[in-house]
Amino acid sequence: MNKQEYTISVFTENQVGLLTRISTVFSRRNINVISLNTSPTEVVSISRFTIVINETEEMVRKISRQIQKLVDVIKVYYNTDEDIIWQELALFKIETKVVSEKVYVERILRQYGATIVCLRNDYTVFSIVGQHEETDSFLKALEPFGIIEFIRSGRVAIIKSSEGFNKKLNSFEEMTSSN
Structure with a gap:
């Protein structure tokens, strides 16, 4: 297997x-x-x-x-991934000077839909939400410009065919109470 x-x-x-x-x-x-x-x-x-x-x-x-x-x-x-809708969040910290002086960085940020989370004189923190491959691609695109820090969250996922856990919980409670 x-x-x-x-x-x-x-x-x-x-x-x-x-x-x-x-x-x-x-x-x-x-x-x-x-x-x-x-x-x-x-x-x-x-x-x-x-x-x-x-x-x-x-x-x-x-x-x-x-x-x-x-x-x-x-x-x-x-x-499996086909059965769910999932995302992860990633944060990237780079020098503010690089962001303001390099046109390429601004294009990369727009291309990936990055949003500014924190803007300071010494560094800027960006976030992106997406799947693992998107985060990896964004990370590779930013690496030449010097990433100070990077972190990604764990996966959050919702089952596509689910009717909602609340309904399932009610059914589950009905089954256990009747036994």
Whole structure:
């Protein structure tokens, strides 16, 4: 089986120590996490972990089942890039002098839709939102002009075919209460 990139969405109750228990599932199997993001959801007191790994579908299925068994985990989904809509945020810090003096830099910034986050005399911080490849391309385009600092966020993703987690949570609660 071939490895490919999967996004695992873990919906949980917001409890202390859950990140440690989830990360242990990956470390026991010696699986590297490419990206990790946690955030609240549209359902009060429910959090979402968005985890990106490069693995076989069989391994992702096993990991998802194992995470699903953890206390405080409500539901786990895994998807390929074709099944989701996703983005990441990246911040770039470069010298303000370079931005103001180099016409090429201004063109690059416009081409990638970069926005100014912070403008100071010594440096300027830009942000772009997009997919991994876009961020990498922007990074390569700016490298010749001297990047002081660079960081990218973890992936945030929404499942294309989803009817919304709120509806799924209601169905889930109805099933568990009838058993």
